[in-house]
Structures are given as C-alpha cells and as structure tokens.
Amino acid sequence: MEQLTTQKAAFLDVITDRRSVRHYDPSVKISRDEITEMLKEATLAPSSSNLQPWRFLVIDDQELKEKLLPIAFNQQQVVDASAVIAILGDYEGFKAAETIYSKAVDAGYMNEEVKSSLIQNINSRYSNREREVIKQIALVDGGLVAMQLMLVAKARGYDTVPMGGYNPAKFKEAFNISDRYETIMLIALGKAAQPGHPTVRLDVEDITFWNEMPASVSGK
Numbered sequence: 001m002e003q004l005t006t007q008k009a010a011f012l013d014v015i016t017d018r019r020s021v022r023h024y025d026p027s028v029k030i031s032r033d034e035i036t037e038m039l040k041e042a043t044l045a046p047s048s049s050n051l052q053p054w055r056f057l058v059i060d061d062q063e064l065k066e067k068l069l070p071i072a073f074n075q076q077q078v079v080d081a082s083a084v085i086a087i088l089g090d091y092e093g094f095k096a097a098e099t100i101y102s103k104a105v106d107a108g109y110m111n112e113e114v115k116s117s118l119i120q121n122i123n124s125r126y127s128n129r130e131r132e133v134i135k136q137i138a139l140v141d142g143g144l145v146a147m148q149l150m151l152v153a154k155a156r157g158y159d160t161v162p163m164g165g166y167n168p169a170k171f172k173e174a175f176n177i178s179d180r181y182e183t184i185m186l187i188a189l190g191k192a193a194q195p196g197h198p199t200v201r202l203d204v205e206d207i208t209f210w211n212e213m214p215a216s217v218s219g220k
C-alpha cells in the first residue's frame with residue numbers, strides 16, 4: 001500500500017504526462033491482480049443512472065494478441081503491450097439495476113423504497129428503448145471509464161493508447177462477442193519502450209464560449 005502511494009504521481013502530472021504510447025516493452029507483464037485493481041479504480045467513473053454498462057475483455061494471452069493484430073490493422077502495440085483491454089458497452093446493462101441498487105441499500109446509501117422507485121424509473125426508461133439510444137448512453141459511459149483507466153494506468157507508471165483502428169465486426173467474430181455488446185474502443189496497456197510523441201491542442205479560448213454561442217460559430 002505504501003509502495004503504491006509513492007508510485008502515485010500528482011494528478012496534474014498524470015494528465016499532462018499522459019501520451020498515447022505506441023512502443024511497448026514486450027518483456028513487461030502486468031499481473032492480472034494489478035490490472036484488476038486498475039479496472040476497479042477506473043469504474044469509479046460516473047455513468048448514466050450509475051448503471052455502469054461498461055464491460056471489459058482483457059486480452060493478455062500472447063497468441064490472442066497475435067490473433068488481434070491483423071484485426072487492429074497490424075498496430076504493433078497490440079502484440080507488444082502487456083494487455084489489450086476492449087471496452088464494451090452492454091445493451092442489457094440496465095438489467096444490473098437491481099444488483100447495483102441493492103448494494104446501495106446494503107451500504108446504507110438509500111432505503112428499499114427509494115431503490116424500488118429508482119429501479120421502476122430505470123426499467124420504464126430502458127426496456128423497449130431503441131438500440132441506438134442505449135448505444136449512445138453506452139458510448140458516453142464507456143468513454144468516461146476508458147479515460148479514467150488511462151489516467152489510472154499513468155498514475156501507476158504504465159502507459160496506454162486508445163484505439164479505434166480495428167475492424168469491429170471481425171473483432172467481435174474472432175473473440176466471440178455477441179450483439180449484446182457494442183465495442184467502444186480497445187486500449188493497449190503496458191510499459192513504454194519509447195515515450196509517446198508530443199501533440200498539440202486547440203487554444204482553449206477558441207473552443208470555449210460563455211453563456212451563448214457567438215453567431216460566427218453558431219452554424220445557423
């Protein structure tokens with residue numbers, strides 16, 4: 001625990017130092033225990049109605065990473081990183097409401113009455129909802145957990161790269177992922193062999209508007 005505390009960099013250092021890293025030391029294997037810890041920390045991210053529709057498929061087997069390589073357009077990080085984590089969105093994620101809100105009751109955060117009314121509300125909002133709407137919610141929640149995972153990894157001295165560069169249909173087929181799940185992104189996780197290259201950002205003044213969108217950018 002003490003070792004972990006000293007490993008944890010200051011938050012601002014973590015967000016300024018994080019870069020997409022594409023060169024990994026293939027000899028470094030992050031333990032499943034530590035990956036699990038990182039995922040646990042990542043899931044402290046917020047989600048719509050706290051439904052946490054994210055699911056993780058951790059690919060840490062070398063043969064499976066090799067199988068993923070062509071599906072991810074031969075991006076070398078797929079095989080050199082310690083693991084590739086697929087962030088999935090569960091179209092049936094709302095069905096976990098009972099589990100989630102029962103835990104909240106057990107923890108003393110709400111009573112049974114509040115739980116029942118929340119679950120009723122969730123069921124009426126989600127059951128029979130268009131797939132596209134559920135997908136949009138899962139994409140937003142999945143993006144939040146993905147970002148948190150990348151920062152958690154950085155804080156622990158590891159690096160990541162988020163990847164949209166893969167064929168989702170082939171990925172789902174190769175890894176036996178049913179249509180119950182949306183593939184949101186892949187994240188390579190490992191120990192950098194070379195730092196990520198620096199990138200630039202738009203000036204915040206050019207992308208921030210106060211109280212109203214000026215006519216010059218309103219798009220009307």
Ligand SMILES: Cc1cc2nc3c(=O)[nH]c(=O)nc-3n(C[C@H](O)[C@H](O)[C@H](O)COP(=O)(O)O)c2cc1C
Pocket residue numbers: 018019020021022075161162163164165166185196197198199
């Ligand atoms: C949704 C998403 C998909 C991305 N896909 C890839 C990818 O397939 N391969 C890759 O090398 N980088 C990928 N990136 C990384 C971006 O190129 C990178 O985040 C961006 O250039 C900014 O650099 P930085 O992450 O180092 O700050 C992706 C990033 C995001 C957010």
